[in-house]
Amino acid sequence: MRLESRLVWPKRLHWEKYFRPQNIPEALKILEEFQGKARLLAGGTDLILQIRSRETQPRALVDITRIPGLDEIKLEDGAIRIGALVTHAQIAQSPMIREKAMALSEGASKLGSPQIRNLGTVAGNIVSGQPGADTTIPLLALDATVKVRSKQGERTVPLTEFFIDTGKTVVDSTREMMTEIFFPPLAEGESSVSLRLARRKALALPILTVSVVVSADMKQKKFNRIRIALGPVASTPFRPREAEQMLASASIADGMIKEAARKASEEANPRTSLLRGSEAYRREIIANLVERGIRKGIERLEVKHG
């Protein structure tokens, strides 16, 4: 938030109409009628601020929180499925997410504050398109896919193809709605971790968020494969593919892990920032946190296997 926008922070906000559709087609119809001048509202933790700072000035709000069936976390057809209205608090409190997708549990439980976690949704966090979003980074490492509905029908988009630029995704939020996020639950021999560095533990944007999914054969002391997601280190949530490649089928050894973490830091593109520090500092902490994340992932596999 820029200072100058805070200086004209209005008490009263304005929109003309407030709709509460009972189903998805009804919501999409209202979006269409308002031709780009209506916005979907779920948690509102981003949208209300954007209206206050006049970043967006919708004529109508479409409150989707009364649409039934979108607030569930379930394991169905071999995938963990998160409805569009599931909040960060629900994720953080879910024993299934803790067991089968720890990285997401850790990401959701560090986002914002209890108040923000009680309001904000995972779907909103993703669709806001921020490169360091606390639940986006673990979901990218967990290889998640999202379902998007429009009047033309439904499409599925893997998160790896979802982000275009900071604040910009393949979803046109003036006529489409994300309805579900799904990903495979972690299998035997897999673990996941999220680590976060911020100025303070609550209500601070991350300097860096790292999520790692490790798949390894602990008997052979070998990685099968590894997925790493980072943010914010580029204009979109980032996967350091070369670092991931280096560890595919590699033996679990200190030198190798360090080298891959160093590679991840080279692949990333952090810029010097007043909030997040110099480029050199940011590259150091990327290497550091990636290394720590991989080690922690291995530790978790060791614990599992006694």
Add this chain to the structure above:
Amino acid sequence: MAKEKIQFEVNGKKVFLEVDPDELLIDVLRDHLGLKGTKAGCRAGECGACSVILNGRVVTSCLIPVMKADGGKITTVEGLEKDGELDPLQKAFVEKGAIQCGFCTPGMLLSAKNLLDQNPQPSIEEIKVAISGVLCRCTGYQKIIHAIHSASKTIPGNEV
């Protein structure tokens, strides 16, 4: 702009209201219902002064269009006192000196209330997380944490 008719339960009482569709919960509580215990601070969801409990969860009322709360159940700081008797949390705040200027107190109390409702015997760490959404610039937090911890021990069944 056409007014909308809504109703919700505030501190155990049903209220029926006519509101503009673009009003926020915080302003309806303060300006329509006179519940000024809910403080307006940053209006950006960052300071927690406007916290209320809505349908069993503590939330920042500055981020909630009032229409979204239609049909809901709300507790503000005014609702903590029962029949002239302060809530154990309020008593503990007074006894432990957990209040200085008082601006954050409603948000702290409701954050703590929401915690104890779900987890009657929290650890110090859990208390810190529970109040992490409310900023206090006077007390340094220690006395607030102690007050909540001591109130948790007064919940029946928790006496040690």
